[in-house]
Amino acid sequence: MDFDFSAVIDSWQYLAGGLGLTLLLSALTxxxxxxxxxxxxxxxxxxxxxxxxxxxxxxxxxxxxxxLVVLVWIYFALPLLTGLNLPPFWAALVxxxxxISAYVAExxxxxxxxxxxxxxxxxxxxxxxxAQVMRKIVLPQALIRMLPSIGxxxxxxxxxxxxxxxxxxxELMKRTETVSGQSFRPMExxxxxxxxxxxxLFPVTRLIxxxxxxxxxxxxx
Amino acid sequence: xxxxxxxxxxxxxxxxxxxxxxxxxxxxYGEFVAIGSVxxxxxxxEVVCLIGPSGSGKSxxxxxxxxxxxxxxxxILIDGKPLPPKKADIRKVRQxxxxxxxxxELFPHKTVLENITVGPLTVLKxxxxxxxxxxxxxxxxxxxxxxxxxxxxxxxxxxxxRVAIARALAMQPDVMLFDEPTSALxxxxxxxxxxxxxxxxxxxxxxxxVTHEMTFARRVADWVIVxxxxxxxxxxxxxxxxxxxxxxxxxxxxxxxxxDG
Amino acid sequence: MNLDWSVVWQYSGALGQGVAITLGxxxxxxxxxxxGGIVLALMRLSSNRxxxxxSACFVEFxxxxxxxxxxxxxxxxxxxxxxxxxxxxxxxxxxxxLNVSAYNSETFRAGIxxxxxxxTEAALALGMSxTEAMLKIVLPQAARRVLPVLAxxxxxxxxDTSLVSVIAVGDLAHTALEIRAQTFRVLxxxxxxxxxxxxxxxxxxxxxxxxxxxxxxKE
Numbered sequence: 001m002d003f004d005f006s007a008v009i010d011s012w013q014y015l016a017g018g019l020g021l022t023l024l025l026s027a028l029t030x031x032x033x034x035x036x037x038x039x040x041x042x043x044x045x046x047x048x049x050x051x052x053x054x055x056x057x058x059x060x061x062x063x064x065x066x067x068l069v070v071l072v073w074i075y076f077a078l079p080l081l082t083g084l085n086l087p088p089f090w091a092a093l094v095x096x097x098x099x100i101s102a103y104v105a106e107x108x109x110x111x112x113x114x115x116x117x118x119x120x121x122x123x124x125x126x127x128x129x130x131a132q133v134m135r136k137i138v139l140p141q142a143l144i145r146m147l148p149s150i151g152x153x154x155x156x157x158x159x160x161x162x163x164x165x166x167x168x169x170x171e172l173m174k175r176t177e178t179v180s181g182q183s184f185r186p187m188e189x190x191x192x193x194x195x196x197x198x199x200x201l202f203p204v205t206r207l208i209x210x211x212x213x214x215x216x217x218x219x220x221x
Numbered sequence: 222x223x224x225x226x227x228x229x230x231x232x233x234x235x236x237x238x239x240x241x242x243x244x245x246x247x248x249x250y251g252e253f254v255a256i257g258s259v260x261x262x263x264x265x266x267e268v269v270c271l272i273g274p275s276g277s278g279k280s281x282x283x284x285x286x287x288x289x290x291x292x293x294x295x296x297i298l299i300d301g302k303p304l305p306p307k308k309a310d311i312r313k314v315r316q317x318x319x320x321x322x323x324x325x326e327l328f329p330h331k332t333v334l335e336n337i338t339v340g341p342l343t344v345l346k347x348x349x350x351x352x353x354x355x356x357x358x359x360x361x362x363x364x365x366x367x368x369x370x371x372x373x374x375x376x377x378x379x380x381x382x383r384v385a386i387a388r389a390l391a392m393q394p395d396v397m398l399f400d401e402p403t404s405a406l407x408x409x410x411x412x413x414x415x416x417x418x419x420x421x422x423x424x425x426x427x428x429x430x431v432t433h434e435m436t437f438a439r440r441v442a443d444w445v446i447v448x449x450x451x452x453x454x455x456x457x458x459x460x461x462x463x464x465x466x467x468x469x470x471x472x473x474x475x476x477x478x479x480x481d482g
Numbered sequence: 483m484n485l486d487w488s489v490v491w492q493y494s495g496a497l498g499q500g501v502a503i504t505l506g507x508x509x510x511x512x513x514x515x516x517x518g519g520i521v522l523a524l525m526r527l528s529s530n531r532x533x534x535x536x537s538a539c540f541v542e543f544x545x546x547x548x549x550x551x552x553x554x555x556x557x558x559x560x561x562x563x564x565x566x567x568x569x570x571x572x573x574x575x576x577x578x579x580l581n582v583s584a585y586n587s588e589t590f591r592a593g594i595x596x597x598x599x600x601x602t603e604a605a606l607a608l609g610m611s612x613t614e615a616m617l618k619i620v621l622p623q624a625a626r627r628v629l630p631v632l633a634x635x636x637x638x639x640x641x642d643t644s645l646v647s648v649i650a651v652g653d654l655a656h657t658a659l660e661i662r663a664q665t666f667r668v669l670x671x672x673x674x675x676x677x678x679x680x681x682x683x684x685x686x687x688x689x690x691x692x693x694x695x696x697x698x699x700k701e
Contacts, residue, residue, distance in 0.1 A: 065680050067641070072659070081669060121326065122320075125389075127340065163645065217372065221373075
């Protein structure tokens with residue numbers, strides 16, 4: 001058995017470009033999912049019934065349907081239905097955000113639920129409105145308490161962006177496939193990609209844990 | 222009617238409109254009657270202590286004052302005006318009442334200073350500079366000037382409760398409500414909180430205090446209300462309640478606590 | 483746009499087979515990954531640093547790479563290393579098992595660690611033997627923590643099996659995508675695929691909620 005990494009090494013710029021796209025797609029997905037997830041959670045918890053019922057249905061459906069299925073549906077089927085053609089990158093961003101927002105919503109709901117009622121009352125007795133209490137008191141604490149879960153969300157997102165290779169988004173996974181196919185060195189190519197993903201994912205989760213260790217007390221009343 | 226006359230004679234500012242007046246308050250949790258039909262008044266500058274066994278309804282009554290608990294019957298008058306039904310108006314009333322909780326409820330994500338400034342900044346919309354100035358002065362008053370930039374988690378229970386008092390005072394309230402402010406404290410830090418409260422009373426703050434600290438009630442209160450099973454058993458000046466209780470249940474309660482005057 | 487949903491009925495046999503493979507793959511993976519997780523967790527708790535270190539490396543590595551990449555890697559690398567030519571199903575099963583075993587190991591480890599030492603001591607103080615204490619006191623409490631997490635892992639795994647479609651395991655996703663390519667009934671087939679996954683996954687997700695309500699430990 002012989003290893004030959006030269007093909008992979010020769011394509012390092014090509015692969016690095018893929019990695020850049022992986023990170024860009026991950027960052028955008030995480031940011032959008034956090035915003036949408038908070039909105040969905042608030043709508044579900046405090047919104048009127050006509051809003052909360054479909055939101056719960058949406059959340060539970062995303063727990064039931066694989067992200068791959070959402071991805072190919074939005075990329076291949078949605079244009080047929082709406083005439084709206086999304087380029088692969090944007091389709092992936094929409095699909096991943098749609099899927100991951102549901103998870104964020106569940107995490108936000110648990111986070112808000114875990115902030116003691118006394119904290120809300122302490123805000124109310126200062127004369128704050130309910131919206132002010134949510135914005136200034138409850139949400140910031142909930143977000144700190146959610147840090148470990150947000151860490152998992154970031155990790156899941158980075159891993160899920162690899163699935164975007166299926167719709168030919170030229171991110172790291174897709175470019176690894178290309179290099180593997182052109183060089184006939186699949187083992188080397190995929191092994192390198194695995195190590196690269198690990199080197200990104202492992203520190204990310206560790207850093208979030210470390211951050212939580214340092215500021216977690218600011219979320220505990 | 223004689224009791225009423227005596228009350229009028231004995232109490233501070235009894236000729237003025239009471240700051241808080243409870244008229245036949247009724248509070249139910251489902252079928253359970255938390256408060257039967259309770260009437261009481263708090264005059265300007267008075268320290269009124271609510272005492273009685275756990276679960277007797279004294280905390281519940283306190284929490285109806287600023288509408289943290291809804292009532293099912295009766296009226297609460299603040300400066301002679303009934304508690305408004307609208308949420309926005311209740312916020313106005315709450316701004317005039319400081320409240321201190323058993324579990325402090327400091328905001329853990331804010332520093333000590335930010336805990337004190339958040340109310341004036343968000344609700345009263347005072348300037349950053351003004352809020353800061355007030356907070357610094359209040360921290361000095363409660364003896365915690367050196368803790369301004371610490372987070373609540375770094376403070377002892379007694380220190381946290383003193384910050385909570387400063388936070389309430391920052392709104393410059395007319396009345397202070399204390400809901401068992403020392404019940405969650407280690408014995409050695411109870412004194413520092415009671416001292417702050419005592420000083421506040423001496424400055425003429427109107428205070429309603431739910432407490433198990435009988436010594437504090439005896440020394441600082443102007444008026445003591447004894448609760449049992451959702452109703453008032455007896456009320457009067459501390460000398461009467463502690464030295465010459467009129468009701469058997471007051472005597473029972475005090476003797477259970479080992480109170481001997 | 484003309485839609486022809488009859489294609490779904492026309493291929494219902496193939497889709498049914500895909501469902502069977504998806505469910506079978508989920509089941510077989512769990513069957514391997516539960517003992518796998520237990521072994522890894524016990525290794526992790528071992529006092530031998532080499533053993534616990536090996537387990538930690540294994541778990542952290544397989545938790546921190548994309549599953550789809552692991553599927554490809556297993557597909558290309560297994561034959562080279564082992565001279566075994568595994569079927570796509572076996573390859574998918576292997577990749578999923580490596581991934582889920584790593585997750586399960588963390589679940590079991592957390593379950594065992596969550597039981598306070600005082601519980602064992604209290605049992606011993608009552609005169610129980612070490613084994614009795616483990617069987618009657620520690621394990622039932624640990625099970626309460628482990629079971630709900632295993633149930634959520636099951637649902638995640640059910641969804642993740644769709645990723646082995648990239649190496650042509652005849653699971654539901656692969657089957658539906660193939661029919662799409664043959665018939666050009668893209669919207670119909672992809673929607674049917676989503677609906678079938680939903681019909682299968684939704685009750686599972688709801689069941690997990692009920693298990694959490696019934697068994698979940700509040701902290």
